[in-house]
Amino acid sequence: MPRTRTVIYCEEDGSVPLLEWFDAIPDKARDKCVARIERLREMGHELRRPEADFLRDGIYELRAALQGINYRVLYFFHGREAVILSHGLVKERVVPPKEIKWAIARKRKFEAAPQKHTYGKFES
Secondary structure, three states: OOOOEEEEEOOOOOOOHHHHHHHHOOHHHHHHHHHHHHHHHHHHHHOOOOOEEEEEOOEEEEEEEEOOEEEEEEEEEEOOOEEEEEEEEEEOOOOOHHHHHHHHHHHHHHHHOOHHHEOOOOOO
16 A cells, blocks of 8 residues: 655644644654554555544544543545645544634645645645
């Protein structure tokens, strides 16, 4: 199975929500999230629970836990070969609807202008 290209979402102002969140969480939690991202690269659309789950409207979550805290990375697919990592959050009982709405808005922005919303270089 070919690896899925992984892209980190970038705002128009150059800010990168996922990397900012990574800076704010403990190193061990970040390491677990990065391991989940690597599994997503390997498995793509085939990654399932307990590592990933579909939320709604084309938005998925990567799932990692450490010491009773649930860390989530929201993402979406761009075609069959690329996954776009939107942002991260610490989940209480459910992923808050506002977080999903942010990911949906980012998905729309990315689909309209992939190069503008890619951290690094996006090649279609």
